[in-house]
Amino acid sequence: MIPKALMVQGTTSDAGKSTLVTALCRYYRRQGVAVAPFKPQNMALNSAVTVDGGEIGRAQAVQAAACGLPPHSDMNPVLLKPHSDTGAQVIIHGRVLANQSAAQYHDYKTVAMQAVLASWRRLTGQYQAVIVEGAGSPAEINLRAGDIANMGFAEAVDCPVILIADIDRGGVFAHIVGTLALLSESERRRVIGFVINRFRGDIGLLQPGLDWLEAETGKPVLAVLPYLSDLFLEAEDALSSRHGRGDGARPFDIVVPHLPSFSNHTDFDPLQLHPGVRVRFARSPDRIGGADLLVLPGSKAVRRDLARLRAMGWDTFIQRHLRYGGKLLGICGGFQMLGRSIHDPRGIEGEPGSVAGLGLLDIDTELAPDKCLRQTGGRLAGTETAVAGYEIHMGVSRGPGLAHPLLELAAGSDGAVSADGQVAGTYLHGLFDLPAAADALLAWAGYADAGAVDLAALREAGIDSLANCLAEHFDFAKLAEGLREFG
Structure with a gap:
């Protein structure tokens, strides 16, 4: 079953939303589906220039590559580029609108939502499937009023949601159950399953926790994705910590x-x-x-x-x-x-x-x-x-x-x-x-000494590795069942 729309939200920042969306985009592309990525609102200083002369978050450009598409400003209609702890440059449909304080942007979000919905209509009218990435966590109480990045958007367009959590941080069950507890009843119904990310160890030892989670929430675990240590994808915002290996002598x-x-x-x-x-x-x-x-x-x-x-x-x-x-x-x-x-x-x-x-x-x-x-x-x-x-x-x-x-x-x-x-x-x-x-x-x-890496080839290999991982570990039958029950 091909989802016309599917949104990935995280229990925390850096839970793996960007990588899961990238993997889903490449997976569905392999199935011959015309698929596109979408992130309603992004806050990042890593950006990319689009085919229509705009500017979007770097992660959406990588996701576009996973779909075999050039990046377009509709894929990330609202981009915030912080210039201080309380202010950011606001970019709408790829173009600079203004510098705004956090309070000013909060008041502007009702207008920004119209830009988000306009891009959404164009993408869903053009592609068979649109895979959506949330921002941060949907359970940020202080940001829920006027939300356009997570559940506020999902409710507005009636989109099903997958919730992803990072087990490598610890406390994965508390992250998932706590996030659900802070959502409204309609938002909880919108969550059709969970993905546990960056697992390393014996899956048998994790199984009792998975069984408890499904019984406690009434929702399926769609995948337990392994920790991929050698994966290369451009970082959405956080500074990368990868290092060259050195050539045996002084680097x-x-x-x-x-x-x-x-x-x-x-x-x-x-x-x-x-x-x-x-x-x-x-x-x-x-x-x-x-x-x-x-x-x-x-x-x-x-x-x-x-x-x-x-x-x-x-x-x-x-x-x-x-x-x-x-x-x-x-x-x-x-x-x-x-x-x-x-x-x-x-x-x-x-x-x-x-x-x-x-x-x-x-x-x-x-x-x-x-x-x-x-x-x-x-x-x-x-x-x-x-x-x-x-x-x-x-x-x-x-x-x-x-x-x-x-x-x-x-x-x-x-x-x-x-x-x-x-x-x-x-x-x-x-x-x-x-x-x-x-x-x-x-x-x-x-x-x-020559020896520079081919970044484009590494990026493609990274995207393929994610899609291969998804094909092996993701239960698409459970996803299809959840989509049917939701729809």
Whole structure:
């Protein structure tokens, strides 16, 4: 039985919602079903550029790949990109609406829900099945009023729900039963089964708990999914902890300052997976020692992150790093920091004003309200080495330094390289995704051995591994029974 709509909600954040939706999307695609992913509301600093020139959460782009589709803004109609503990940039249908405080967005949610429902109607009209991902937990009492991300959405469109819980955290039965207890009666009826995720051990020892859970709730356990230790998928938001294995000798050492508004950290996945590279994310330079390559990452709040960089002493560390011959690369917001100045006359990222940059590239940047969103590709300047990725920024950089670009892209030259060749910057995210580009950039930084990973192939293998796991462990007969009883 093909579900016209099916929603995955979690007992906690990081319970496995994104991976289960990805697995279901690939599973149904294998069955010849025209399937698409959907997440009503996402909060993440990892985003992707869509085929229609919009912006959605990175996880939905991966789920689109699982369906064999290009990512589209309808797959994640509301995206929140935090710029502080109490505020976020609100993106509707892939386009920036405004910066809003948490209270302002709470009041806006009734309007946002209309955008969600418009996207939902378009997707369900186009595809046989739509697999929906919730956000966080449906049992967050303080967020239930006006909810558009979990049960509020499911109730509005009359969608059945699978509840997933992570047994690796401990307390899995309490998570499931406690979540059900905090739902309304109609919401509890909507839950047609449970998935227990990341199990390792003897399933026989777990069986008494599964039997109790089904008797206690009257709902089936649809799957106990094993812990997949070598799975690669881009992280939805949390910073990845994967590391390269090293090549038997001292690994090539890359250091990335971990700034408060660090965004699009999936840029570093190919480097973390490289067998000869070590990537260290560090909040302070105090215990870093040295590095072969220093990378300033993307930022959702460039001026604030630059102030933090200076406050933590990274500017002094950078000068010492360059004095000893190290290389420095800036990506997007990090590229802007390398220039002479950053101007924000309209208050795009806070109070209007200007700040001095690090002065390492001869450029100046002005933040502007129109966000540049495009998928693009080209080559490393002066070579035939292909690069591919996406741009996603609200600044325009100008200055003599741009006469020595790092890249030649379809839309023109991009980035800059200093006269001595030690410092470079670019607006292109995904800079290391193509193996040849990663090898060439690492060679510029001083690592001469080829061996970069093929990220696209790893992603496809990860998605297939999830679908294979689902085919082995998921009880689709029980799912079909639950869908019939619900419908």
